[in-house]
Amino acid sequence: MQLAHYLGLLHRTLDNLGAAYREVGTAHGDEPDVRQNCERLARHCAEQAEALLPFVGRYREQAPDEPDRLHSELFTGVRSGPLGLLRDLQDLYLMAAECEISWTVIGQAAQGARDHDLLATVRAGEQRTAIDLAWLRTRMKQAAPQALVVAG
DSSP, X not given: OTHHHHHHHHHHHHHHHXXXXXXXXXXXXXXXXXXXXXXXXXXXXXXXXXXXHHHHHHHOOOOOSHHHHHHHHHOSSXXXXXXXXXXXHHHHHHHHHHHHHHHHHHHHHHHHHTOHHHHHHHHHHHHHHHHHHHHHHHHHHHHHHIIIIIOO
16 A cells, blocks of 8 residues: 555655744744744644654555655755745745645545545645645735845
């Protein structure tokens, strides 16, 4: 069963995304909403990763290195200034989108396996990830004029 591959992928992606949220929140602490929301989103990642643990035990987890590679390619270090904030938020968005599609794929497998518990966990994860992506998208829209027009 290849579900273990995607469980491992999602679990590591959530861990890496949580760490990235903390990095960005700390680096852009002068933006109170960014600091507070990144802390909140990092907690969401930890909660979602914890919610996967029963299924990791059930299906076993194969931990591919793709999430680490994605994290290291996106986050060679946070950036500074308005453009840095915009780029950091965009990187977070791409990592969160990886979580979103992984939830979707795992949800399809849960339906096929008739695993109602996993499906309920997936639905909760999908909902939370959608909200997180919406905040990131909104915050990028807010940061874009300052970063691309005013600060330039």
